[in-house]
Amino acid sequence: MGHYVPHTDDELARMLAFIGLTSLDELFDAVPQAMRLAGGLDLAPGLSEFETLDEMERLAGRNNACGPDLVCFAGAGAYDHEVPAAVKRLAFRSEFVTAYTPYQPEVAQGVLQTLFEYQTLIARLSGVEVANASLYDGASACVEAVNLAVAATGSQRVLLSQGVHPTWREVVRTFAQGTGHEIVEVPLANGVSDWSHGASDHSESAGAVVVQYPNHLGCIEDLAQARAVADRMGALLVVAFDPVAMGVLKTPGAYGADVVVGEGQPFGTPLSFGGPYLGLFACRMEHVRRLPGRLVGETVDTVGRRAYVTTLRTREQDIRREKASSNVCTNQTLIAVVCAIQLGWLGTGGLRELALRCARATRYTRESLLAIDGVQPAADAPVLREFAVRTPVPAETIVERMADEGFLAGVPLAEEYGGGLLVAATERRTKDEIDRYAGAFEKVIR
Amino acid sequence: MKATSIPLMGRAEEPTLFELSEPGRTAWSFREQALPEWSLEELVPAEHRGDEPVPVAEVSERDLVGHFTRLTHRQYSVDLGAYPLGSCTMKYNPKLCDDAAALPGLANVHPSAPAAMTQGWMELLDDLAEALCRITGMSACTLQPPAGAAGELTGLLLMRAWHEAQGRQRTKVIIPDSAHGTNPASVTLGGYQTVTVPSDDRGCVDLAALRSVLDEDVAGIMLTNPNTLGLFEEEITEIAAAVHDVGGLLYYDGANLNAILGVVRPGDMGFDIVHMNLHKTFAVPHGGGGPGAGPVAVSQRLASFLPGPLPRRGSDGQYQWFTPERSIGRIHSWHGNALALARAWSYILVNGGDGLLRVAEAAVLNANWLRHRLRGVYDIPFDRPNMHEFVASTRSLKKSDGLRALDVAKRLLEEGFHSPTVYFPLIVEEALMIEPTETESLQTLEDLADALERIARSPEDAAEAPRTTPVGRVDEARAARHLIPTWDARPVA
Structure with missing residues (x-):
């Protein structure tokens, strides 16, 4: 059990005596007996800090987190940017x-x-x-x-x-x-x-x-x-x-x-x-x-x-x-x-540079995808750091298959947009990653 | 010798980031993308282009780190010392929870990734929701509300949807006069009128007054129990029966849940809807004002109205998202303050059911000890066994020596402690609302009590306090009269 309550047994006894009580249970005398919880909470007993972290790591291990093994091309309001030390x-x-x-x-x-x-x-x-x-x-x-x-x-x-x-x-x-x-x-x-x-x-x-x-x-x-x-x-x-x-x-x-x-x-x-x-x-x-x-x-x-x-x-x-x-x-x-x-770290010049790099990666990704037979733009209006494409196979299928290729391919668009895949490329994405992404994309829609 | 935060507090004025700025100085770096070097003009159509860069600041990384580190020296925090702020439950936050929330397998997961790729998160959220139901005696739980007030409004929308599903229009929600300010504000945004019921001379809901306002227009009542005076509403069974008799629902404001963990559950008191402040009870650090998390748990009859999506384990052991049949709809962009939820889950795991009971016991013991210790020093308007907090007052000291609650608050800062909550609840004159929490030791309580006693015994110069803090008493009236909300709004010299 975690030890975040500092009281020693001696202190507990002294403090109870100071307020005229003999047991911790009496602290709750104002709570009607009929509604008191008998037998304590139905939860597992406390763990050590280290076992707790083990369990948290087990849960974390069941996720496919973005990183080198799952290169992120998903955005839709949540973007994969660099965070400096x-x-x-x-x-x-x-x-x-x-x-x-x-x-x-x-x-x-x-x-x-x-x-x-x-x-x-x-x-x-x-x-x-x-x-x-x-x-x-x-x-x-x-x-x-x-x-x-x-x-x-x-x-x-x-x-x-x-x-x-x-x-x-x-x-x-x-x-x-x-x-x-x-x-x-x-x-x-x-x-x-x-x-x-x-x-x-x-x-x-x-x-x-x-x-x-x-x-x-x-x-x-x-x-x-x-x-x-x-x-x-x-x-x-x-x-x-x-x-x-x-x-x-x-x-x-x-x-x-x-x-x-x-x-x-x-x-x-x-x-x-x-x-x-x-x-x-x-x-x-x-x-x-x-x-x-x-x-x-x-x-x-x-x-x-x-x-x-x-x-x-x-x-x-x-x-x-x-x-x-x-x-x-x-x-x-x-x-x-x-x-x-973060804005202080970026500064005036870094913010512009960040936006330019996102825009370049996005344009290169878009052009690479649109060069694939069967991939169509969802709209012609100018885009900056994210774009939508229509694909010959459902976007959900593409995301699923691309995960096996090491990519989070994007975010499938809802029916109200006529479906399609929403793709974002941030300043983290390199030409090499984008080329591999486009190659895998072409493979999975065949 | 007592531990004090005073030596750590920076006394020198810190220039703003904008004053430290020097044109052309930079901290940023980016990886080599090896992409075509399309220019701004090629990338952005002229009609949308911002030709001049937005001015941010121009500092080196060294200056950036120096600046914000020096600012931390001008900031009090739980890790520095005790924070007996009533109703805020400023307990120590185990460092373990920081490490848990920083795990890359949790922190680097995209919220739109398909369910098959987020099984760990879905299991975590489901486990946490289940544990919160067991702690509160409820049946189902949404983790989406990002703070307590958002939880309140979610609860009121659930109340509204439930009544509408019964085919009735209700217009009023009852709150006691000791309630947190968020309660009536949430009631208004939920589309209801607030009806305030007075407290009786014991500091609890006046049952007769409550009965007199209960009718077929009442959608429900919002209660904090223990209430903001730190007193358990002993007539809760009668209150619940009376509200349920007119078809109303009971909403539990979980701000004070810390007091009753493992002792009694809101569900067993008769509540239908419960919000919890994970940033109070479950040790999510307060972050200087958030992020928190305000999950809402409900009884079985309200489960089908909860915001979706919710994770559910299928017979194959895989989690899927589902949206309850009569859901009120989303109340957060994604799944709530997920990393705050992960912190709370690690806190529940490390404490366990047994540990959470110890939390409540020590929190209530500390508050009762301090109330006894301060008897005869300050007024204690409701001097009977309290739960996790109690309210003292400088009413007599103000009469005899001019000592106001605000002066005590400022003097206590000089003593190296954060001050209690002052002037709340509104029903107590010159209120000092004190919640020591379970993580403060007897030595700390003794130091705090000694400091409070010194202040009461020598009130002469309290109006000049605080003198040892980074700045002296701050002119709040001037801030409002001559509003300067940004560096650019400063009058040009």
């Missing part, structure tokens, strides 16, 4: 890992200043003025953006592009059961949002227009057009962006986005079977009082030294209670810390 070492420091939410700023300047730097970096990448201190993941950030837009406009009608990640859309619909928002899906045409679809409906007002940039198929959406659609309907423009793409694309803010959300996993967080990831959330300053979650601001201490503190606290659930527009409390601070450190 500096980020790993710093992010595992106890002071970051084992701190609580910075409620006492005088002893939390480390986390607070890091979050202030993180907010600055995310605001710059988004192209809008202010970012919060993180949300759970891309999907939850998308939900909160919709809620902000509805509150700001008074319209519960939400136009949601089908180019937004399918699980994010599902999460938006799940939470709309509580808020009662009306979710209207906008289909894709040739890989990008078709705003003309049911155009007469779009002349009505709406609270939010939500578009992903680049979108789920990897295609670069026309944000100027999305902005115009939002303007016509009196809606806020919510852009779900890929932060890595900001190394080479115009920012959503440059197109007039009101709220910018995204998934921060690509900056320093391993694939992690999908979590913990990082919900990026940024918006124009005019909406700052509706910003969900925590916000760090700069101020001074009693003698005028620069200091940081969570601010505009009156927005938050613990103060507004039932009048709150968001219930977020615990967020993903440690992952935001990782993101800030």
Whole structure:
């Protein structure tokens, strides 16, 4: 059994005597006897640390993890990027890992200043003025953006592009059961949002227009057009962006986005079977009082030294209670810390280089696959770091067969996209890997 | 001599990453791809191209590491010292769990990989869900909610779906006045109105008041038990019967689950829906404010509404994903905060059923010892046997010496401890909510009590505290009045 309870038998006896009890059992006298658990928890007895790790390694060994034996060409919102040693070492420091939410700023300047730097970096990448201190993941950030837009406009009608990640859309619909928002899906045409679809409906007002940039198929959406659609309907423009793409694309803010959300996993967080990831959330300053979650601001201490503190606290659930527009409390601070450190490591030049390398690997992979007889592009719209192809055999079959060849081939697309395979190549992928991937691909579709 | 974190706290101001930046300085490196060197212009159409790179920062790796390491010296943490924050369960997090979560076979798995390639993860999630059901006395469990508040909202959506399936519209959810703020906020987002019931003079739900608001519009009640005063709701059986009698459901806010592990299960108290904070009870480190994990377990009648997909072992021993028949839908992009879930599973394995009971016993013992020790030093508004935490108050000291709860909090920082939760629950004036947790030793409790007593006995200069921390008392009002949320928002000098 793990020994994380420090009390000796002698101390237990002394402490019980101090409070006038004779047994540990008496500590729970307030719990009615009838409901007390007889015979203890139905769980195995505790293990040593080493046996516990053995079991965790056994479970880990049953997975096909990405690495040299399973070269990753899957993306779809979870990307296989390099994580440098500096980020790993710093992010595992106890002071970051084992701190609580910075409620006492005088002893939390480390986390607070890091979050202030993180907010600055995310605001710059988004192209809008202010970012919060993180949300759970891309999907939850998308939900909160919709809620902000509805509150700001008074319209519960939400136009949601089908180019937004399918699980994010599902999460938006799940939470709309509580808020009662009306979710209207906008289909894709040739890989990008078709705003003309049911155009007469779009002349009505709406609270939010939500578009992903680049979108789920990897295609670069026309944000100027999305902005115009939002303007016509009196809606806020919510852009779900890929932060890595900001190394080479115009920012959503440059197109007039009101709220910018995204998934921060690509900056320093391993694939992690999908979590913990990082919900990026940024918006124009005019909406700052509706910003969900925590916000760090700069101020001074009693003698005028620069200091940081969570601010505009009156927005938050613990103060507004039932009048709150968001219930977020615990967020993903440690992952935001990782993101800030990784962005610092990349720097201005490294971020551009990262995006260029992803784009080069993606173009080379796409051209290699399209050279295979029977493989067709799913869309002609320009792509950046991910693309979709149609294949003569089902995508699920390709993924299964490619695993035997040492590749995670991609992510099969849902029926709503007409099927196909979504493929991503990051800065980690080399020409040699891509050539071998394309060779295996050709083999498995025969 | 007592252990103290004070010498470790950095006192010098640390410049921001942006001030350390020097144009052209770099830390990055990438592997050789040997690909065609397509240019930016060739790769990105002009209409989408960001011609000027987004400014990030330009620092060397050495400066980057120095910067963030110095920042850690300005940060308190559990690994440095005690953190008696009520309702937050800031226990020591075994290092073993860090190693478990870093295993490449867990950390490098793509969430979209087919089930055949993620059998280990699916087994882990299924094992964890089963264990959490046994701990809470529930039948089925979703691990998707990434935090407690997300778990609450998931629970409320389950409540809503269940009532709708019974063909009825309900409008109200009851919460006690001692509840966490997330409860009423979640109620609103779940599409319900909050009805607040008062606590009685013993600090528990006023049963008569509860009965007076129960009617056919009530969807359910959200309760924390033990409650935020650290008191067990002794009339829970009567509360459950009354709520069930009007067709309502009972929601258990698991923020305080640490107190009852292996002693009593929410299911046996009559609860239908339970969320757990794995970052409290099951030692997932808090990370400075997350990531956490807030799984939701339910009784059999609610199982078919759970978010999917869920892992299920087939007769061939292989795991497959399935989505419950009447699922409310996903509430996370993937499978929740998976690596946090792995940490919690390793914590449950290493403790076992026997170890988890010891956790609860020591947590409750520590809190009761500290309450006894502080009698006569601070007011103890509900001075009777408590569970894992208790609430003290500076009400009398404020009258006699002007000592406020906030001053105690700031003075305690000087003593090398984190402060308790202050001004919560709202029903206690000048509240100091103290939860020592089971991992603090008797010596530490004695040091903490001595420090709290010193503060109460010499309150004269408390308003000037803290003086030994990296910064002095921070001007929160100014931060809100002159909002500077980013480096770029600073007024130009």
